[in-house]
Amino acid sequence: MQRGKGKAFLEIFASAVYEDYRFPVLEFFAFLYALGTFVFASFGSMSMSATGEIVAYNVVSSLLGMPLFVFIILIFKNVAYGLGSDIEKGIIQTFFSYPLKRRWILSAKLLSALGVALLLFFSIQISALYILAPDVVTPYLGTVLLTYAANLSFPLLVAGIILLVTLGLRRGGLALILGIVLYFALGIISSLAMFVAFATNSALGLQILSVISPNFVLARYYQPYGPIGGSELWTPTFSEVLLYVGASYVVVASLFALGYLYFSRRFGL
Protein backbone atom coordinates (compact mmCIF):
# COMPACT_ATOMS: atom_id res chain seq x y z
CA MET A 1 0.00 0.00 0.00
CA GLN A 2 1.41 3.40 -1.00
CA ARG A 3 1.79 6.13 1.61
CA GLY A 4 -1.17 8.17 0.33
CA LYS A 5 -3.38 5.13 0.29
CA GLY A 6 -2.30 4.29 3.83
CA LYS A 7 -3.58 7.68 4.89
CA ALA A 8 -6.89 7.10 3.08
CA PHE A 9 -7.20 3.72 4.81
CA LEU A 10 -6.55 5.25 8.22
CA GLU A 11 -9.10 8.00 7.59
CA ILE A 12 -11.82 5.49 6.66
CA PHE A 13 -10.83 3.38 9.66
CA ALA A 14 -11.03 6.45 11.92
CA SER A 15 -14.43 7.30 10.46
CA ALA A 16 -15.64 3.73 11.07
CA VAL A 17 -14.35 3.79 14.68
CA TYR A 18 -16.10 7.13 15.23
CA GLU A 19 -19.41 5.66 14.07
CA ASP A 20 -19.04 2.22 15.71
CA TYR A 21 -17.89 3.43 19.13
CA ARG A 22 -19.47 6.83 19.63
CA PHE A 23 -20.28 7.73 23.22
CA PRO A 24 -21.38 5.76 25.21
CA VAL A 25 -20.98 2.53 23.18
CA LEU A 26 -17.27 2.03 23.94
CA GLU A 27 -17.68 3.01 27.59
CA PHE A 28 -20.69 0.71 28.00
CA PHE A 29 -18.97 -2.32 26.51
CA ALA A 30 -15.74 -1.61 28.43
CA PHE A 31 -17.84 -1.54 31.60
CA LEU A 32 -19.50 -4.86 30.70
CA TYR A 33 -16.12 -6.45 29.90
CA ALA A 34 -14.63 -5.26 33.19
CA LEU A 35 -17.71 -6.31 35.12
CA GLY A 36 -17.76 -9.74 33.52
CA THR A 37 -14.03 -10.25 33.93
CA PHE A 38 -13.45 -9.05 37.49
CA VAL A 39 -16.79 -9.59 39.22
CA PHE A 40 -17.91 -12.90 37.76
CA ALA A 41 -14.49 -14.59 37.71
CA SER A 42 -14.44 -17.60 40.02
CA PHE A 43 -11.39 -19.71 40.81
CA GLY A 44 -13.02 -21.51 43.74
CA SER A 45 -13.69 -24.91 42.18
CA MET A 46 -10.15 -25.69 41.08
CA SER A 47 -8.57 -28.89 42.25
CA MET A 48 -5.47 -28.46 44.39
CA SER A 49 -3.89 -31.45 42.65
CA ALA A 50 -4.19 -29.85 39.20
CA THR A 51 -1.02 -29.18 37.22
CA GLY A 52 0.10 -25.64 36.40
CA GLU A 53 -1.17 -25.92 32.84
CA ILE A 54 -4.60 -27.02 33.96
CA VAL A 55 -4.70 -24.21 36.51
CA ALA A 56 -3.77 -21.72 33.77
CA TYR A 57 -6.48 -23.16 31.52
CA ASN A 58 -9.06 -22.97 34.29
CA VAL A 59 -8.10 -19.42 35.28
CA VAL A 60 -8.42 -18.15 31.70
CA SER A 61 -11.65 -20.09 31.16
CA SER A 62 -13.17 -18.64 34.30
CA LEU A 63 -12.28 -15.13 33.15
CA LEU A 64 -13.85 -15.67 29.75
CA GLY A 65 -17.53 -16.53 30.29
CA MET A 66 -19.45 -13.26 30.20
CA PRO A 67 -16.76 -11.16 28.44
CA LEU A 68 -16.84 -13.58 25.53
CA PHE A 69 -20.60 -13.15 25.28
CA VAL A 70 -20.19 -9.36 25.41
CA PHE A 71 -17.54 -9.62 22.67
CA ILE A 72 -20.00 -11.58 20.52
CA ILE A 73 -22.71 -8.95 21.03
CA LEU A 74 -20.24 -6.19 20.09
CA ILE A 75 -19.13 -7.87 16.87
CA PHE A 76 -22.75 -8.67 15.96
CA LYS A 77 -23.57 -4.99 16.40
CA ASN A 78 -20.55 -3.82 14.41
CA VAL A 79 -20.44 -6.37 11.59
CA ALA A 80 -24.12 -7.08 11.03
CA TYR A 81 -25.66 -3.76 11.95
CA GLY A 82 -22.70 -1.41 11.34
CA LEU A 83 -21.56 -2.76 7.99
CA GLY A 84 -25.08 -3.77 6.96
CA SER A 85 -26.45 -0.30 7.63
CA ASP A 86 -23.57 1.29 5.72
CA ILE A 87 -24.48 -0.86 2.73
CA GLU A 88 -28.21 -0.34 3.13
CA LYS A 89 -27.98 3.43 3.51
CA GLY A 90 -25.42 3.92 0.75
CA ILE A 91 -22.46 5.02 2.88
CA ILE A 92 -20.37 2.27 1.27
CA GLN A 93 -21.24 3.92 -2.05
CA THR A 94 -19.63 7.10 -0.73
CA PHE A 95 -16.55 5.14 0.40
CA PHE A 96 -16.32 3.64 -3.10
CA SER A 97 -15.76 7.14 -4.47
CA TYR A 98 -12.48 7.34 -2.51
CA PRO A 99 -9.11 6.34 -3.98
CA LEU A 100 -8.85 3.03 -2.19
CA LYS A 101 -9.26 -0.58 -3.26
CA ARG A 102 -12.44 -2.27 -2.07
CA ARG A 103 -10.47 -4.76 0.05
CA TRP A 104 -8.96 -1.89 2.05
CA ILE A 105 -12.36 -0.33 2.60
CA LEU A 106 -13.65 -3.65 3.96
CA SER A 107 -10.49 -4.02 6.03
CA ALA A 108 -11.02 -0.58 7.57
CA LYS A 109 -14.60 -1.52 8.49
CA LEU A 110 -13.60 -4.93 9.88
CA LEU A 111 -10.63 -3.54 11.77
CA SER A 112 -13.03 -1.19 13.51
CA ALA A 113 -15.67 -3.88 14.04
CA LEU A 114 -13.40 -6.73 15.14
CA GLY A 115 -9.97 -5.23 15.78
CA VAL A 116 -11.08 -2.59 18.26
CA ALA A 117 -13.45 -5.06 19.94
CA LEU A 118 -10.57 -7.57 20.29
CA LEU A 119 -8.21 -4.89 21.57
CA LEU A 120 -10.71 -3.89 24.23
CA PHE A 121 -11.32 -7.52 25.12
CA PHE A 122 -7.62 -8.40 25.46
CA SER A 123 -6.72 -5.21 27.33
CA ILE A 124 -9.16 -6.05 30.09
CA GLN A 125 -8.44 -9.79 30.05
CA ILE A 126 -4.66 -9.37 30.28
CA SER A 127 -5.05 -6.75 33.00
CA ALA A 128 -7.32 -9.10 34.93
CA LEU A 129 -4.88 -11.99 34.55
CA TYR A 130 -1.98 -9.95 35.90
CA ILE A 131 -4.08 -8.62 38.77
CA LEU A 132 -5.98 -11.78 39.77
CA ALA A 133 -3.53 -14.54 38.85
CA PRO A 134 -0.06 -13.04 38.33
CA ASP A 135 1.69 -16.40 38.88
CA VAL A 136 -0.10 -18.07 35.99
CA VAL A 137 0.50 -15.80 33.00
CA THR A 138 4.25 -15.82 32.49
CA PRO A 139 5.12 -19.46 33.25
CA TYR A 140 2.17 -20.83 31.29
CA LEU A 141 1.92 -18.25 28.55
CA GLY A 142 1.52 -20.95 25.87
CA THR A 143 -1.50 -22.46 27.65
CA VAL A 144 -2.98 -19.00 28.23
CA LEU A 145 -2.64 -18.07 24.55
CA LEU A 146 -3.94 -21.45 23.38
CA THR A 147 -7.01 -21.11 25.63
CA TYR A 148 -7.74 -17.66 24.22
CA ALA A 149 -7.20 -18.89 20.65
CA ALA A 150 -9.55 -21.85 21.23
CA ASN A 151 -12.24 -19.67 22.78
CA LEU A 152 -12.12 -16.85 20.24
CA SER A 153 -12.36 -19.10 17.20
CA PHE A 154 -16.11 -19.66 17.58
CA PRO A 155 -17.07 -15.95 17.83
CA LEU A 156 -14.82 -15.24 14.85
CA LEU A 157 -16.43 -18.09 12.91
CA VAL A 158 -19.86 -16.60 13.63
CA ALA A 159 -18.51 -13.15 12.65
CA GLY A 160 -17.29 -14.61 9.33
CA ILE A 161 -20.69 -16.12 8.62
CA ILE A 162 -22.40 -12.88 9.62
CA LEU A 163 -20.11 -10.98 7.25
CA LEU A 164 -21.24 -13.20 4.36
CA VAL A 165 -24.89 -12.92 5.42
CA THR A 166 -24.58 -9.13 5.69
CA LEU A 167 -22.98 -8.82 2.26
CA GLY A 168 -25.69 -11.05 0.81
CA LEU A 169 -28.67 -9.42 2.51
CA ARG A 170 -27.39 -5.80 2.52
CA ARG A 171 -29.71 -4.93 5.38
CA GLY A 172 -28.38 -4.08 8.80
CA GLY A 173 -31.39 -4.97 10.94
CA LEU A 174 -32.15 -8.21 9.12
CA ALA A 175 -28.49 -9.28 9.19
CA LEU A 176 -28.41 -8.64 12.95
CA ILE A 177 -31.52 -10.76 13.55
CA LEU A 178 -30.20 -13.56 11.35
CA GLY A 179 -26.83 -13.35 13.10
CA ILE A 180 -28.47 -13.88 16.49
CA VAL A 181 -30.57 -16.76 15.13
CA LEU A 182 -27.44 -18.26 13.59
CA TYR A 183 -25.53 -18.01 16.85
CA PHE A 184 -28.19 -19.93 18.75
CA ALA A 185 -28.65 -22.37 15.86
CA LEU A 186 -24.93 -23.18 15.96
CA GLY A 187 -25.25 -23.76 19.71
CA ILE A 188 -28.12 -26.20 19.10
CA ILE A 189 -26.20 -27.93 16.30
CA SER A 190 -23.23 -28.33 18.65
CA SER A 191 -25.42 -29.93 21.31
CA LEU A 192 -26.97 -32.23 18.70
CA ALA A 193 -23.51 -33.22 17.44
CA MET A 194 -22.54 -34.11 21.00
CA PHE A 195 -25.76 -36.05 21.55
CA VAL A 196 -25.32 -37.97 18.29
CA ALA A 197 -21.70 -38.75 19.18
CA PHE A 198 -22.64 -40.23 22.54
CA ALA A 199 -25.73 -41.98 21.16
CA THR A 200 -23.86 -43.63 18.30
CA ASN A 201 -20.66 -44.13 20.26
CA SER A 202 -18.77 -42.36 17.49
CA ALA A 203 -16.22 -39.60 18.06
CA LEU A 204 -16.99 -37.99 14.69
CA GLY A 205 -19.61 -35.63 16.11
CA LEU A 206 -17.19 -34.48 18.80
CA GLN A 207 -14.47 -33.94 16.23
CA ILE A 208 -16.78 -31.85 14.02
CA LEU A 209 -17.81 -29.88 17.07
CA SER A 210 -14.12 -29.33 17.85
CA VAL A 211 -13.58 -27.70 14.45
CA ILE A 212 -16.55 -25.37 14.98
CA SER A 213 -15.63 -24.60 18.58
CA PRO A 214 -12.11 -25.80 19.45
CA ASN A 215 -12.58 -24.87 23.09
CA PHE A 216 -14.39 -28.21 23.25
CA VAL A 217 -11.28 -30.19 22.27
CA LEU A 218 -9.17 -28.15 24.68
CA ALA A 219 -11.63 -28.83 27.48
CA ARG A 220 -11.50 -32.56 26.72
CA TYR A 221 -7.70 -32.45 26.75
CA TYR A 222 -7.41 -30.69 30.11
CA GLN A 223 -10.54 -32.13 31.72
CA PRO A 224 -11.23 -35.56 30.16
CA TYR A 225 -13.32 -36.46 33.19
CA GLY A 226 -15.08 -33.11 33.27
CA PRO A 227 -18.85 -32.46 33.28
CA ILE A 228 -19.29 -33.47 29.63
CA GLY A 229 -17.98 -36.95 30.22
CA GLY A 230 -17.33 -39.53 27.51
CA SER A 231 -13.58 -39.76 28.11
CA GLU A 232 -13.62 -43.34 26.81
CA LEU A 233 -15.07 -42.05 23.52
CA TRP A 234 -12.38 -39.55 22.70
CA THR A 235 -9.51 -38.03 24.66
CA PRO A 236 -7.44 -35.94 22.27
CA THR A 237 -3.67 -35.61 22.39
CA PHE A 238 -2.01 -32.20 22.54
CA SER A 239 -1.10 -32.46 18.84
CA GLU A 240 -4.74 -33.09 18.04
CA VAL A 241 -5.72 -30.03 20.09
CA LEU A 242 -3.34 -27.91 18.04
CA LEU A 243 -4.65 -29.48 14.84
CA TYR A 244 -8.28 -28.71 15.68
CA VAL A 245 -7.51 -25.16 16.79
CA GLY A 246 -5.58 -24.66 13.54
CA ALA A 247 -8.37 -26.21 11.47
CA SER A 248 -10.95 -23.94 13.07
CA TYR A 249 -8.90 -20.89 12.12
CA VAL A 250 -8.53 -22.20 8.58
CA VAL A 251 -12.36 -22.32 8.42
CA VAL A 252 -12.57 -18.79 9.89
CA ALA A 253 -9.95 -17.48 7.44
CA SER A 254 -11.78 -19.15 4.53
CA LEU A 255 -15.05 -17.44 5.45
CA PHE A 256 -13.39 -14.04 5.63
CA ALA A 257 -11.48 -14.70 2.40
CA LEU A 258 -14.79 -15.54 0.73
CA GLY A 259 -16.24 -12.29 2.05
CA TYR A 260 -13.27 -10.31 0.70
CA LEU A 261 -13.45 -12.04 -2.69
CA TYR A 262 -17.17 -11.35 -3.03
CA PHE A 263 -16.81 -7.74 -1.86
CA SER A 264 -13.91 -7.05 -4.22
CA ARG A 265 -15.08 -8.86 -7.33
CA ARG A 266 -18.84 -9.21 -7.35
CA PHE A 267 -20.40 -6.84 -4.84
CA GLY A 268 -22.48 -4.38 -6.86
CA LEU A 269 -24.50 -1.48 -5.50
Add this chain to the structure above:
Amino acid sequence: MALIVAEGLFKSYGKVIAVNGLNLTLDKGLITGLIGPNGAGKTTTIKIVLGLLKPDRGRVEVFGQAPWDNPKIRTLIGVVHEKAFFPSHQKTLDYLERTCRIFGMPESRALDVLKLVDLQEARDRSIQALSAGMLQKFAIAHALVNAPQLVVADEMTANLDPQARSALLDLILQFHQDENVTFLLSSHILPELSRVCDSVAIINQGKVWAFGELTELYEKYAAGIIRISTDKPEALAGEIRKLPYIEKLEIDIRGISVKVPREKEENLYEDAPKLARRVEAKIQGIETGSASLEELYRLVVGANKGG
Protein backbone atom coordinates in the same frame (compact mmCIF):
# COMPACT_ATOMS: atom_id res chain seq x y z
CA MET B 1 -10.49 13.25 -25.89
CA ALA B 2 -13.17 10.89 -24.58
CA LEU B 3 -13.40 10.65 -20.79
CA ILE B 4 -16.10 8.00 -20.79
CA VAL B 5 -16.50 5.29 -23.40
CA ALA B 6 -19.29 2.75 -23.02
CA GLU B 7 -19.84 0.14 -25.70
CA GLY B 8 -22.62 -2.40 -25.83
CA LEU B 9 -23.39 -2.24 -22.12
CA PHE B 10 -25.92 -4.76 -20.92
CA LYS B 11 -27.15 -5.16 -17.38
CA SER B 12 -30.18 -7.00 -16.06
CA TYR B 13 -31.65 -7.59 -12.62
CA GLY B 14 -33.23 -10.99 -12.96
CA LYS B 15 -35.75 -10.69 -15.75
CA VAL B 16 -35.69 -6.89 -15.75
CA ILE B 17 -33.31 -5.48 -18.34
CA ALA B 18 -31.95 -2.17 -17.05
CA VAL B 19 -29.36 -1.43 -19.73
CA ASN B 20 -29.65 -3.03 -23.12
CA GLY B 21 -26.73 -2.51 -25.49
CA LEU B 22 -26.01 1.06 -24.45
CA ASN B 23 -23.32 3.05 -26.27
CA LEU B 24 -22.10 6.40 -25.01
CA THR B 25 -18.98 8.50 -25.51
CA LEU B 26 -18.46 11.54 -23.33
CA ASP B 27 -15.90 14.06 -24.47
CA LYS B 28 -13.73 16.17 -22.20
CA GLY B 29 -14.92 19.67 -21.47
CA LEU B 30 -18.62 19.15 -22.11
CA ILE B 31 -21.65 19.27 -19.86
CA THR B 32 -23.74 16.32 -20.90
CA GLY B 33 -27.24 15.57 -19.68
CA LEU B 34 -28.66 12.08 -19.36
CA ILE B 35 -32.40 12.27 -19.78
CA GLY B 36 -35.04 9.63 -19.84
CA PRO B 37 -38.10 8.38 -17.97
CA ASN B 38 -37.99 6.45 -14.70
CA GLY B 39 -36.53 3.01 -15.30
CA ALA B 40 -34.83 4.11 -18.52
CA GLY B 41 -31.44 2.92 -17.26
CA LYS B 42 -29.85 6.24 -16.28
CA THR B 43 -28.88 5.33 -12.72
CA THR B 44 -27.65 1.86 -13.73
CA THR B 45 -25.52 3.45 -16.46
CA ILE B 46 -24.06 5.91 -13.98
CA LYS B 47 -23.36 3.13 -11.49
CA ILE B 48 -21.52 1.12 -14.15
CA VAL B 49 -19.50 4.20 -15.14
CA LEU B 50 -18.58 4.76 -11.49
CA GLY B 51 -17.54 1.12 -11.00
CA LEU B 52 -20.32 0.41 -8.52
CA LEU B 53 -21.86 -2.22 -10.78
CA LYS B 54 -20.33 -4.66 -13.24
CA PRO B 55 -22.10 -4.88 -16.59
CA ASP B 56 -23.20 -8.35 -17.66
CA ARG B 57 -21.77 -7.58 -21.11
CA GLY B 58 -20.03 -4.72 -22.82
CA ARG B 59 -17.05 -2.49 -22.17
CA VAL B 60 -16.72 0.70 -20.20
CA GLU B 61 -13.68 2.91 -19.78
CA VAL B 62 -13.33 6.06 -17.73
CA PHE B 63 -10.15 8.08 -18.29
CA GLY B 64 -9.05 5.14 -20.45
CA GLN B 65 -9.34 2.59 -17.64
CA ALA B 66 -11.91 0.09 -16.40
CA PRO B 67 -13.71 1.73 -13.46
CA TRP B 68 -14.37 -1.38 -11.31
CA ASP B 69 -12.31 -1.23 -8.10
CA ASN B 70 -9.95 1.28 -9.67
CA PRO B 71 -8.70 3.83 -7.12
CA LYS B 72 -6.50 5.62 -9.68
CA ILE B 73 -9.37 7.24 -11.53
CA ARG B 74 -11.32 8.15 -8.40
CA THR B 75 -9.04 11.08 -7.65
CA LEU B 76 -10.24 12.55 -10.94
CA ILE B 77 -13.96 12.07 -10.39
CA GLY B 78 -16.50 13.83 -8.19
CA VAL B 79 -19.70 11.93 -7.49
CA VAL B 80 -23.15 13.06 -6.41
CA HIS B 81 -25.51 10.14 -5.90
CA GLU B 82 -29.27 10.29 -6.20
CA LYS B 83 -29.54 9.63 -2.47
CA ALA B 84 -26.63 11.07 -0.56
CA PHE B 85 -25.46 9.26 2.56
CA PHE B 86 -22.46 9.89 4.75
CA PRO B 87 -21.37 8.69 8.20
CA SER B 88 -24.12 10.50 10.01
CA HIS B 89 -22.67 11.40 13.40
CA GLN B 90 -19.74 13.43 12.12
CA LYS B 91 -19.79 17.18 11.66
CA THR B 92 -19.96 18.53 8.15
CA LEU B 93 -16.65 20.42 8.18
CA ASP B 94 -14.88 17.60 10.04
CA TYR B 95 -16.03 15.06 7.48
CA LEU B 96 -15.05 17.24 4.53
CA GLU B 97 -11.62 17.78 6.11
CA ARG B 98 -11.33 14.01 6.45
CA THR B 99 -12.28 13.70 2.77
CA CYS B 100 -9.58 16.27 1.92
CA ARG B 101 -7.01 14.13 3.73
CA ILE B 102 -8.25 11.00 1.92
CA PHE B 103 -7.67 12.72 -1.42
CA GLY B 104 -4.44 14.38 -0.32
CA MET B 105 -5.93 17.88 -0.64
CA PRO B 106 -5.23 20.73 1.80
CA GLU B 107 -7.78 20.75 4.62
CA SER B 108 -8.56 24.41 3.95
CA ARG B 109 -10.41 23.30 0.82
CA ALA B 110 -13.15 21.81 3.01
CA LEU B 111 -14.39 25.22 4.11
CA ASP B 112 -13.94 26.60 0.59
CA VAL B 113 -16.31 24.02 -0.91
CA LEU B 114 -18.79 24.48 1.94
CA LYS B 115 -18.84 28.18 1.07
CA LEU B 116 -19.33 27.37 -2.60
CA VAL B 117 -22.61 25.64 -1.81
CA ASP B 118 -23.57 28.23 0.81
CA LEU B 119 -23.35 25.79 3.68
CA GLN B 120 -20.61 27.42 5.75
CA GLU B 121 -23.00 28.23 8.59
CA ALA B 122 -23.71 24.51 9.03
CA ARG B 123 -20.04 23.66 9.42
CA ASP B 124 -20.45 22.51 13.03
CA ARG B 125 -23.68 20.62 12.48
CA SER B 126 -23.63 16.85 12.42
CA ILE B 127 -24.49 15.39 9.03
CA GLN B 128 -27.61 13.70 10.41
CA ALA B 129 -28.96 17.11 11.48
CA LEU B 130 -28.95 18.48 7.93
CA SER B 131 -32.23 18.90 6.06
CA ALA B 132 -32.70 17.02 2.76
CA GLY B 133 -31.74 20.10 0.77
CA MET B 134 -28.71 20.83 2.93
CA LEU B 135 -27.61 17.20 2.66
CA GLN B 136 -27.79 17.50 -1.12
CA LYS B 137 -25.68 20.66 -0.99
CA PHE B 138 -23.23 18.85 1.28
CA ALA B 139 -23.04 15.99 -1.23
CA ILE B 140 -22.18 18.50 -3.93
CA ALA B 141 -19.49 20.07 -1.74
CA HIS B 142 -18.16 16.56 -1.05
CA ALA B 143 -17.99 15.87 -4.79
CA LEU B 144 -15.91 19.00 -5.37
CA VAL B 145 -13.39 18.43 -2.56
CA ASN B 146 -10.87 16.63 -4.76
CA ALA B 147 -10.97 19.26 -7.55
CA PRO B 148 -12.28 16.66 -9.99
CA GLN B 149 -11.88 16.73 -13.76
CA LEU B 150 -15.17 14.90 -14.17
CA VAL B 151 -18.30 15.26 -12.06
CA VAL B 152 -20.96 12.56 -12.35
CA ALA B 153 -24.24 13.53 -10.75
CA ASP B 154 -27.45 11.58 -10.52
CA GLU B 155 -30.45 13.86 -9.85
CA MET B 156 -28.25 16.32 -8.03
CA THR B 157 -30.94 19.00 -7.70
CA ALA B 158 -33.69 16.65 -6.53
CA ASN B 159 -34.06 18.06 -3.00
CA LEU B 160 -33.18 21.68 -3.66
CA ASP B 161 -35.50 24.69 -3.67
CA PRO B 162 -35.67 26.77 -6.87
CA GLN B 163 -33.20 29.37 -5.59
CA ALA B 164 -30.66 26.72 -4.58
CA ARG B 165 -31.18 24.95 -7.92
CA SER B 166 -30.45 28.13 -9.80
CA ALA B 167 -27.35 28.79 -7.70
CA LEU B 168 -26.15 25.24 -8.31
CA LEU B 169 -26.58 25.56 -12.06
CA ASP B 170 -24.53 28.77 -11.91
CA LEU B 171 -21.90 26.86 -9.93
CA ILE B 172 -21.78 24.14 -12.57
CA LEU B 173 -21.30 26.72 -15.33
CA GLN B 174 -18.64 28.49 -13.28
CA PHE B 175 -16.67 25.26 -12.66
CA HIS B 176 -17.06 24.33 -16.28
CA GLN B 177 -15.76 27.67 -17.54
CA ASP B 178 -13.05 28.33 -14.94
CA GLU B 179 -11.65 24.84 -14.44
CA ASN B 180 -12.84 23.06 -17.59
CA VAL B 181 -14.62 20.43 -15.50
CA THR B 182 -16.60 17.89 -17.49
CA PHE B 183 -20.07 17.08 -16.16
CA LEU B 184 -22.37 14.12 -16.70
CA LEU B 185 -25.72 15.10 -15.21
CA SER B 186 -28.77 12.94 -14.92
CA SER B 187 -31.98 14.79 -14.19
CA HIS B 188 -35.71 14.68 -14.65
CA ILE B 189 -35.89 18.45 -14.60
CA LEU B 190 -35.28 19.13 -18.26
CA PRO B 191 -35.37 22.96 -18.27
CA GLU B 192 -32.40 22.87 -15.88
CA LEU B 193 -30.43 20.62 -18.19
CA SER B 194 -31.23 22.76 -21.19
CA ARG B 195 -29.81 25.74 -19.30
CA VAL B 196 -26.40 24.20 -18.68
CA CYS B 197 -25.90 21.28 -21.07
CA ASP B 198 -23.88 21.35 -24.28
CA SER B 199 -25.06 17.89 -25.22
CA VAL B 200 -27.64 15.36 -24.15
CA ALA B 201 -28.07 11.63 -24.30
CA ILE B 202 -31.69 10.58 -24.39
CA ILE B 203 -32.01 7.15 -22.79
CA ASN B 204 -35.02 4.92 -22.96
CA GLN B 205 -35.48 1.20 -22.43
CA GLY B 206 -31.80 0.83 -21.61
CA LYS B 207 -30.51 2.33 -24.85
CA VAL B 208 -29.33 5.71 -26.03
CA TRP B 209 -32.00 6.85 -28.46
CA ALA B 210 -30.32 10.10 -29.36
CA PHE B 211 -27.01 11.65 -28.44
CA GLY B 212 -25.26 14.79 -29.51
CA GLU B 213 -24.87 18.48 -29.02
CA LEU B 214 -28.16 20.18 -28.29
CA THR B 215 -28.03 22.35 -31.44
CA GLU B 216 -27.51 19.27 -33.60
CA LEU B 217 -30.37 17.42 -31.95
CA TYR B 218 -32.70 20.39 -32.31
CA GLU B 219 -31.75 20.59 -35.97
CA LYS B 220 -32.27 16.86 -36.47
CA TYR B 221 -35.45 16.31 -34.51
CA ALA B 222 -37.05 19.68 -33.84
CA ALA B 223 -36.53 21.57 -37.13
CA GLY B 224 -39.86 22.54 -38.59
CA ILE B 225 -41.59 22.80 -35.24
CA ILE B 226 -44.18 25.56 -35.25
CA ARG B 227 -45.93 26.59 -32.08
CA ILE B 228 -49.40 28.05 -32.32
CA SER B 229 -50.96 29.79 -29.31
CA THR B 230 -54.74 29.89 -29.41
CA ASP B 231 -57.80 30.13 -27.18
CA LYS B 232 -59.31 26.94 -28.68
CA PRO B 233 -56.40 24.50 -29.04
CA GLU B 234 -58.50 21.32 -29.28
CA ALA B 235 -60.76 22.64 -32.04
CA LEU B 236 -57.94 24.21 -34.05
CA ALA B 237 -55.72 21.14 -33.64
CA GLY B 238 -58.53 19.01 -35.05
CA GLU B 239 -58.55 21.10 -38.23
CA ILE B 240 -54.75 21.38 -38.55
CA ARG B 241 -54.39 17.61 -38.15
CA LYS B 242 -56.35 17.20 -41.42
CA LEU B 243 -53.69 19.05 -43.41
CA PRO B 244 -51.77 16.57 -45.59
CA TYR B 245 -48.27 17.83 -44.81
CA ILE B 246 -48.50 17.61 -40.97
CA GLU B 247 -45.90 15.18 -39.60
CA LYS B 248 -46.68 15.48 -35.91
CA LEU B 249 -49.03 17.48 -33.71
CA GLU B 250 -49.17 17.83 -29.94
CA ILE B 251 -51.27 19.93 -27.61
CA ASP B 252 -49.94 21.10 -24.28
CA ILE B 253 -50.62 23.86 -21.80
CA ARG B 254 -48.85 26.41 -24.00
CA GLY B 255 -50.76 25.63 -27.18
CA ILE B 256 -50.26 23.47 -30.27
CA SER B 257 -46.88 22.20 -31.46
CA VAL B 258 -46.82 21.14 -35.09
CA LYS B 259 -43.97 19.50 -36.97
CA VAL B 260 -43.95 20.06 -40.72
CA PRO B 261 -41.32 19.62 -43.43
CA ARG B 262 -39.12 22.71 -43.76
CA GLU B 263 -40.55 23.56 -47.20
CA LYS B 264 -44.10 23.49 -45.83
CA GLU B 265 -43.60 25.97 -42.99
CA GLU B 266 -44.92 28.86 -45.11
CA ASN B 267 -48.01 26.84 -46.00
CA LEU B 268 -48.86 26.36 -42.34
CA TYR B 269 -48.44 30.07 -41.68
CA GLU B 270 -51.05 30.66 -44.43
CA ASP B 271 -53.40 27.79 -43.57
CA ALA B 272 -53.54 28.16 -39.76
CA PRO B 273 -55.41 31.54 -39.72
CA LYS B 274 -57.94 30.22 -42.25
CA LEU B 275 -58.60 27.11 -40.15
CA ALA B 276 -58.85 29.24 -37.01
CA ARG B 277 -61.60 31.35 -38.61
CA ARG B 278 -63.44 28.12 -39.53
CA VAL B 279 -63.61 27.00 -35.87
CA GLU B 280 -63.93 30.57 -34.54
CA ALA B 281 -60.63 30.35 -32.70
CA LYS B 282 -58.37 33.30 -32.03
CA ILE B 283 -54.67 32.83 -32.85
CA GLN B 284 -52.53 34.62 -30.28
CA GLY B 285 -49.19 33.83 -31.89
CA ILE B 286 -47.30 31.61 -34.31
CA GLU B 287 -43.54 31.05 -34.01
CA THR B 288 -41.00 28.66 -35.51
CA GLY B 289 -38.17 26.64 -33.93
CA SER B 290 -38.95 27.11 -30.26
CA ALA B 291 -38.98 23.51 -29.09
CA SER B 292 -38.03 22.94 -25.46
CA LEU B 293 -35.81 20.09 -24.31
CA GLU B 294 -38.96 18.37 -23.13
CA GLU B 295 -40.41 18.59 -26.64
CA LEU B 296 -37.12 17.43 -28.09
CA TYR B 297 -37.27 14.44 -25.77
CA ARG B 298 -40.81 13.63 -26.87
CA LEU B 299 -39.85 14.01 -30.52
CA VAL B 300 -36.89 11.67 -30.13
CA VAL B 301 -39.01 9.07 -28.37
CA GLY B 302 -41.67 9.48 -31.05
CA ALA B 303 -39.13 9.14 -33.85
CA ASN B 304 -37.62 6.00 -32.33
CA LYS B 305 -41.05 4.46 -31.93
CA GLY B 306 -41.74 5.34 -35.53
CA GLY B 307 -44.30 7.97 -34.53
